[in-house]
């Protein structure tokens with residue numbers, strides 16, 4: 001994509017003409033030319049860390065999908081194939097940074113260090129959010145699309161007001177960039193110079209609707225420009241490039257230059273959720289073509305070619321992933337005990353008479369049922 | 375009030391298929407009927423309600439939109455200025471909220487604001503309510519917001535036959551209609567007569583005649599009310615079940631007739647009870663049938679809480695036991711009820 005804009009103020013905001021790539025699908029390093037900002041290959045230890053979390057993330061994802069088939073989860077939106085985005089974006093953060101995930105970010109939550117069972121609580125159906133947002137600096141997963149980005153903008157502004165050097169990272173899909181809240185979030189963040197990163201995982205489909213029917217914009221990254229938000233596009237299946245672009249975005253935000261938009265080009269390998277029939281709207285060939293761009297295989301090839309990963313190390317990580325999966329399986333296979341009275345616990349901090357009446361009614365019902373069974 | 379007769383020309387259809395058939399028939403009869411929304415094209419909607427419409431009518435007639443509910447409804451308003459009749463889908467109840475500005479400020483008020491010069495013959499289909507084990511934001515009973523907004527018609531069919539005919543009427547109506555589809559009923563099946571219209575919208579229907587109690591229900595609360603009526607019969611209560619079919623217009627006349635005959639009434643709604651449709655009915659009945667009532671009108675509704683996680687929805691939802699309990703509380707030990715002495 002070429003641009004003809006020559007206003008320096010606008011050029012500062014523009015994304016690179018092509019998605020930033022540091023490692024190609026074969027695992028070879030790509031020399032940087034034509035990117036709008038300098039992007040450097042991240043250190044080996046960070047790449048090894050990301051590889052490890054991607055392997056664990058994929059194993060977790062497969063396990064969650066299997067649990068859905070066994071009826072242990074109400075529904076599961078897989079992010080298989082999107083490991084580079086989910087993991088590298090999160091591993092670039094510090095613990096002080098905030099994160100605003102959607103329903104698809106299970107893998108990102110696991111790589112943030114949240115207990116996998118807590119990550120799956122929403123989808124298991126025993127509670128709406130299984131982890132503590134405040135301690136993890138991670139908001140509850142958001143289902144109404146794009147709404148979390150406005151929260152990310154507000155949180156980012158709050159961090160700045162409090163003098164914190166932290167950033168709020170909000171995830172969003174390609175489809176949800178059509179929602180009004182996406183635009184309001186960008187505008188607010190820009191106007192208030194809020195240190196927010198909007199990370200668009202362009203996985204090519206919003207349920208069944210392909211990107212071409214979602215937008216006429218040549219790149220979703222361009223959506224930042226109109227709001228004065230610096231933007232970049234990145235190969236979302238290249239973990240090194242995602243890390244590098246995130247580093248630049250974080251640096252941009254931390255140095256007080258306002259929000260940053262990242263469009264990561266990736267692909268959703270599975271259906272939208274287990275309830276969706278992807279054969280209705282996309283071809284097997286298309287899916288197969290993306291297998292060649294596998295982010296885990298790509299980084300593995302790179303690391304091995306540099307002597308940064310050997311069989312022993314790889315096996316150790318794979319065993320770690322197996323252990324996590326088997327622990328997850330065991331804990332998810334136990335029937336959760338859900339106390340009906342918990343319904344009333346968190347409607348208000350101080351309950352209203354209406355809530356108390358309803359609580360009393362359910363207490364009576366449970367006592368009556370108890371007497372019948374006794 | 376009509377007791378809906380057994381249909382003449384019938385085929386057995388699911389509730390979902392009945393809606394699909396209504397869309398097909400309306401699109402066949404009138405080229406101006408356009409169906410659009412999220413995933414309604416190739417996929418046929420997440421509930422497959424629009425299955426095959428793009429294939430059979432072309433992309434001009436049934437199409438996917440960008441993912442933006444406010445855009446979808448506002449776009450539909452714009453199409454009405456050209457005489458089109460849009461039928462749009464909101465994917466789930468809680469995902470219609472981004473469109474609420476367009477619905478409350480424009481869909482509901484346009485006719486009035488423009489001194490009757492602009493009409494909006496559009497239908498907004500909203501799959502709603504719970505009982506399907508959905509994660510949060512997929513189970514809201516949002517009918518109260520719409521019913522409380524003057525200028526919107528609010529239909530909520532509970533049988534495949536009504537799903538078909540009420541949607542046909544909604545599409546033909548010059549006024550905007552919020553068409554609330556109880557998701558839990560999508561897979562229910564019954565005979566549908568697509569040639570003989572059933573009772574027009576605005577008339578309630580007696581789904582089960584009875585002499586001692588009137589259960590007023592609509593949409594997702596109809597099946598549970600019918601079950602409760604059966605169970606009550608075993609306990610010796612003769613319960614009548616009235617299905618409102620539409621909330622706006624409201625056929626309270628038929629409800630009053632029934633309550634005056636039975637003298638006792640329970641209103642059942644899946645939505646939380648506070649400040650809702652059930653409360654509106656209870657106060658109307660109290661105002662109009664006071665001298666016929668042997669007991670206060672009771673409400674059985676969802677709890678006054680955000681819709682819970684799937685594993686707790688059975689505690690949240692008004693079930694047979696709660697309805698039976700309400701029937702028990704209708705002061706049966708009092709003086710036997712003698713009926714409406716005002717004639």
Ligand SMILES: Cc1ncc(C[n+]2csc(CCOP(=O)(O)OP(=O)(O)O)c2C)c(N)n1
Pocket residue numbers: 104143144145172173174175176177201203205206207268272412441443465469472
């Ligand atoms: C406001 C709103 N409208 C509709 C939906 C239903 N819905 C859930 S996911 C989805 C598609 C989202 O696609 P995209 O933004 O590309 O993200 P992806 O799921 O591909 O990660 C839709 C339409 C919703 N959750 N919220």
